[in-house]
Amino acid sequence: IPPYQHVFAYQRELRRLFCQEGWQIVQSHINALSVFPLHAAKNAGVPVRIAHSHSTSGKGEYAKNAVKAFLKMQANRYPTHRFACSQFAGEWLFGKGADFDVVYNAIELDGFSFSAEARAKTRADLGLVGDQFVIGHVGRFTTQKNHGFLIDVFDQVAKRRDDAVLLLVGAGEAEASVECLVAERGLAGRVRFLGQRADMPDVYAAFDAFVLPSLYEGLCLVGVEAQRSGLPCLLSDTITREVDVSGECLFLPIDDSLVWADALCGSEARVDTDRAAVGDAPFADYDIDRQAARLAEKYLELLRKAG
Template identity: 50%
Template sequence: MTEPIRVAQIVGKMVGGGVEAVVMNYYRHIDRSKVQFDFLVDSDSTLVPREEIESLGGRIFEIPPYQHAIEYQRELQSLFTQEGWKIVHSHINALSVFPLRAAKKAGVPVRIAHSHSTSGKGEFAKNALKGFLKLFSTRYPTDLAACTEYAGKWLFGSSHFTVFNNAIDLSSFSFNRSIRDEQRAGLGAQDDTLVLGNIGRFIPQKNQLFLLDVFKAVYAQNPDSILVICGDGKLRPQAEEKARSLGIASAVRFLGQISNVQDVYQALDLFVLPSLYEGLGMVAIEAQVSGLPCICSERVPNEVALSGRCSFVPLSAGIEGWSNAILTTRTDVVNRSDPQASLGLESYDIFRAAPKLEEYYLKLFETVN
């Protein structure tokens, strides 16, 4: 094979995190002399790493947002026919029904549906749509993949699927005292300041509005505390206003979408993830790699607990239960450099995971050539 095979990666809206971050991490570490990625992104994406993708040999194709269903299907089918990809890999969960339907019509021989998420309570309209689309989740793909067993079974039921961990470069998240000191100084945190952290888009799923209520209770008992939230999204203005109304604005740091998230973990004392649902909760994995204790809601899959640093608190415990768990965990923080506390995290090493994905593509390519 003189030229690398090209895989069309359907990532939906690129907004600087989530699924596209996983795909980009694999892309950076895969052998690009054998496998190359082309990215199909919604035209209303806000953070497309165009320069990096093109420097690595990839291409970017902008398509209409999936909300414009007819135009979206028509443009995709035309693009699949024109470019002649042998493999299309869709990462948009239950919505993969639509691009893979177009791929099948265009005669793409290998069509992969990848589940990265699940559903949670409270999002009735979204859950109804997901429930309907799940009925067709195995109709158009030829192969199935998922970030966890939980996410795969949620979307594909009993059908066979392959798990690819949302792997990272573990060394870039390892605890670093000098970075911690620098980051805490930037946050205005002293050595004894309790610094809590959360990373995620400001959407209902991530439950940051509840986290602000919890932090108010923590702050009332420990005024020398700070909450750091990284990310952006439609609920950010509401969250900022809520912080002001709760009287905690001076102790909350809204950092927005940042590129050095691995450094922010170093500044924290505790990571908090009160999500309403998660396909995995990759940020909790990253936090554990950096040596942080994590408190997750019971709706985050148990698969995220890859070290002795991770615990779960039901959302039904309410503000008091969560604030007490945070303050209690603070008194029993493990040594952040203790390798025994990180046993199990090796399975998320991108240097081990990328060759697995590469081999997966190459084998699928062989079956159609």
């Protein structure tokens, strides 16, 4: 299938594929851009067409936001049903009062439980010394994730705490520019770029605090993962409070780096026994086994009704 930027070829090939395979359900996860595949699905006669909202919009991305605003006007035209990863994301794409199901992104709960053994091993593997204060961030290097602001925050933290280290997990087109900013601030060596990781539960265990100053998020599943690992979480106040599973997330403004630095320097690293005490009950909606079963039941229900 051609990339969606080639709109007409993209829709033509999708329609051909949908007709050829005869699929009864097409579910699109590309937010406002779902207009295009679901238009093709409708033309191919697919009876169940689901638009799934995973994101919103934020300050600064003017051109992208203009396109999103235009496409949102068609968001309810082609789907027969609507899903969203949060109430906030659903209302953003489909409108307040629209009929949609919240289907939370899910994780393997046991996999993200804190392990003191994993913490010690991972910190040793990363070359962390003693009780260094480790601030962690997980996210693609894009404008949305607001890495420049995060470096501003850590610059202030580093001036107050000699033991502070910032670990950045992820990859993306803006990584090189962030590396340059780190060098300009004289923070090379104290800000570490870990790239993509396949051992995220262990990496979370190595953190002492988790930060996510995103310009916008549909929900931010990494915040749920971090909470499951027992971490104190500092999130931007543009993120929906629905992500606050533990009831202990701190939501801070993204126009004041000093507030973030104060919060980080005012908090102490969690004791291992405290982090191990995170219970399952608050995370029930994010249990992948439970959500997979619920989604399967929903598909069967929709097929019966389309019938």
